[in-house]
Amino acid sequence: MKKEREIRISEEVAQAIEAHLSELSAASVDEYVEAVLRERLRRDGHLPAYSPEEEREVARRLRDLGYLD
């Protein structure tokens, strides 16, 4: 289970998300906010797509598949 912490967003933003959950394809405000923030942080290079262990494992798998040598 990943550690979590609570953050606060304005009622206005929370209501806007809640009102459009179906359109945003999200089940909850928390889920949508987490996904948007992850994408934004990755795009700016502040959050890696893979942990070092994950990247080693994916690279190993890609070598196994023949894509890398």
Add this chain to the structure above:
Amino acid sequence: MTKLALIGLDCADPVLLRELLPGLPTLRELAAGGSLARLRSVDPPITIPAWMCMMTGKDPGELGVYGFRNRKDHGYDKLGVASSASFREPAVWDLLGERGLRSILIGVPGTYPPKPVKGLLVSCFLAPSTEVAYTYPASLREKVTHFAGEYLLDARDFRTEDKARLVEEVVVMTKRRFALARGLASSEPWDLFAMVEIGLDRLHHALWAHHDPQHPHHDPASQFRDALRQYYQLLDQEIAALLCDLPGKTQVLVVSDHGVQSLEGGIALNEWLIRKGYLVLKADPAKPGTRLDDLVGQDLVDWSRTLAWGEGGYYGRVLLNVAGREPEGAIPSSEYETVRKKLARELAAIPDEEGCSIGTRVLFPEEIYREVRGIAPDLLVYFGDLRFRSIGTVGWGRIHLRENDTGPDDANHAPYGILLAYPGLGSGDRSILEVKDMILQHFDGEAS
């Protein structure tokens, strides 16, 4: 508004598909009532970046993504695995989302980690596992389990002589992915449905020698001689079942990112560079099959005397060690083009064991891409026009390898994939870079 369903079959080959079509009633009917054309892939014709080139309409240079791993900077050991974050250009589903249209996306290579989309996204085999957040929204994973049970991102332990186990696993994976596809397509709203089945690529690589009588290792008595044909039949049945769950008049595209051809052997790229004096090691490799990455990590490459090194895989990438660019660059920048062209000529001339030409092609990024972003390799090398792998490991004591250094593999990629369309879109060759606009035009036509 009529919908568009894109069914991706990684590595589906136009020649093989036409050969097998009589035994594939669904695809045969689609082709007969629609169109079947060759779809020219990008260079390199590799899963990453090819699928995202298709979905963005941008070539690898424009995307700055040249393969599964790309240089993060000009250091000697700074390669990163490509992820969805590597692709900055909007994909076709992003553009449709801006118009209010919803997409269901399953297994499109280059979509991990999942970005928010207007619709649903199950990412690809580049997800480390199904334990991580591999879907958007994250809660979609519960529906994935509902429809597919234990979802398989990819075949495990691909490099194996246990073909029976591999075939069985790929079949299970494919059935589950199509079960998921049917479940989502029939229960969720969408305008664009796009899925990619990776199993075909895996079985081409694993079974090509069993299928192709021209392959050097072909055994006519192999118990797996018909396994590829049977897998195509399974795909045909699964596509038939999926089509039954799609609304009438849905525009259907069955596409692939590249084709397949026989793999005849490998050329030990770095071994050759060592012999020619382009790559200088401080000590001989301890054993055959030593990875250059490991030697770099152990500081066993003499960069002060190294002009070039290479990366292996289905194609070769050659990187030059340029003064002022790489940390210990040895080629004066004024001599870069001279060295690069000489090296390209010599690589193209590497013969087979008997001294005969193998038809190697060497590509210059700035000549094949509309733009060169990120850090491109200085040269792309297709040994034997991709009939030979690029062997990146060293310590072999020879240039030509008929065996594979990473385990059994019978096939390499070919530049043409398939574009099967129903209703038809014409039978002339098309480019993978046109598919995004074909999709947009479908919805443009619907809107007008």
